[in-house]
Amino acid sequence: MAHVWPIGGGKGGSGKSFITSSLGRLSAELGKKTLIIDLDLGAANLHTLVGVPEPKKGFSDFIRKKIPLLQDTVVETPSENLYLISGAHDNFDVANLPYEQKLKTLRAIAKLDFDRILLDLGAGTSFNTLDFFLISQNGIFITTPEPTSVENVYRLIRSIYFRRIRYCFNITDFKEMETEADRQFGEGSYNKPDCLMKVIARTDPEKYLQLKNEFSAFRFKLIINQVRKHDNISLGLQMSRMVEKHLGLNMEFLGNVAYDDHVHDAICQQVSFMERYPYTKTASDLRELGKHIVESVGKQLTLHYM
Numbered sequence: 001m002a003h004v005w006p007i008g009g010g011k012g013g014s015g016k017s018f019i020t021s022s023l024g025r026l027s028a029e030l031g032k033k034t035l036i037i038d039l040d041l042g043a044a045n046l047h048t049l050v051g052v053p054e055p056k057k058g059f060s061d062f063i064r065k066k067i068p069l070l071q072d073t074v075v076e077t078p079s080e081n082l083y084l085i086s087g088a089h090d091n092f093d094v095a096n097l098p099y100e101q102k103l104k105t106l107r108a109i110a111k112l113d114f115d116r117i118l119l120d121l122g123a124g125t126s127f128n129t130l131d132f133f134l135i136s137q138n139g140i141f142i143t144t145p146e147p148t149s150v151e152n153v154y155r156l157i158r159s160i161y162f163r164r165i166r167y168c169f170n171i172t173d174f175k176e177m178e179t180e181a182d183r184q185f186g187e188g189s190y191n192k193p194d195c196l197m198k199v200i201a202r203t204d205p206e207k208y209l210q211l212k213n214e215f216s217a218f219r220f221k222l223i224i225n226q227v228r229k230h231d232n233i234s235l236g237l238q239m240s241r242m243v244e245k246h247l248g249l250n251m252e253f254l255g256n257v258a259y260d261d262h263v264h265d266a267i268c269q270q271v272s273f274m275e276r277y278p279y280t281k282t283a284s285d286l287r288e289l290g291k292h293i294v295e296s297v298g299k300q301l302t303l304h305y306m
């Protein structure tokens with residue numbers, strides 16, 4: 001089974017697509033047959049970043065059943081070993097894919113024959129994004145050093161956490177647990193993961209253990225992008241400690257990627273940044289991250305709801 005790396009972040013413009021395309025390219029260069037999938041439905045633009053001007057087919061053809069097999073929506077890119085499923089074939093915008101279609105998509109992704117699959121996810125906390133994060137232990141979060149972006153990533157991680165808990169219970173039981181959390185720990189506690197987990201531990205020890213095991217198996221990663229000279233370079237480590245402390249989730253800080261105006265230039269010229277500006281600090285930062293994607297052999301989650 002391929003290693004799936006969902007890549008997301010709470011805020012638009014943090015560099016998810018730029019990082020996905022760069023890491024995809026690096027992984028391909030390092031010999032892995034790599035697929036990048038544009039799942040930013042409604043705002044798809046990953047094709048442009050990898051030099052595929054007009055994708056002839058894409059993810060929407062699979063959803064609309066025009067192309068029955070997801071693997072048949074894959075297109076080549078100008079880079080050897082790097083393939084794309086575009087999201088921008090037609091005007092297709094589904095903020096939340098219907099449940100059945102999402103399951104179908106998740107299953108189809110899991111079966112694709114590639115060494116590495118990177119998913120470029122939309123900003124925010126739509127159910128699509130949360131569910132695509134839950135198909136792998138290797139979710140990568142991208143943020144800039146700005147507090148607004150950091151806040152959004154933290155919110156996204158919390159939403160993923162809650163979404164996973166939510167899958168364990170039917171709506172009535174879940175609501176009861178939320179009420180119980182408020183009753184035991186004060187108003188608003190339903191929204192605090194540790195309080196909710198304490199209630200689950202008491203009311204349903206079996207599910208509590210299952211969730212605890214699953215949460216401890218997550219190996220989330222964090223990348224801080226667009227880091228400028230005077231930014232706090234320890235922010236990534238501080239964030240991963242926060243997530244561990246408050247959510248009990250592992251989040252490894254993979255590294256900073258320097259801000260460079262040449263990124264803008266490369267995108268405007270529709271050329272690969274890595275190829276045009278290989279000797280910049282940003283390119284060298286990305287190469288370090290690329291090695292991680294190639295060398296890491298983390299396990300995939302078995303989908304509880306598939």
Ligand SMILES: Nc1ncnc2c1ncn2[C@@H]1O[C@H](COP(=O)(O)OP(=O)(O)OP(=O)(O)O)[C@@H](O)[C@H]1O
Nearest residue numbers: 012013014015016017018123226258259260263264
């Ligand atoms: N390391 C960087 N240095 C300088 N500029 C950058 C860097 N990374 C990204 N950018 C700039 O940020 C812009 C947004 O990047 P990108 O499209 O990858 O973000 P995104 O998170 O995918 O946004 P969206 O949520 O809209 O899909 C790029 O057009 C580029 O100009």
Ligand SMILES: [Mg+2]
Nearest residue numbers: 016017018040
């Ligand atoms: Mg994007």
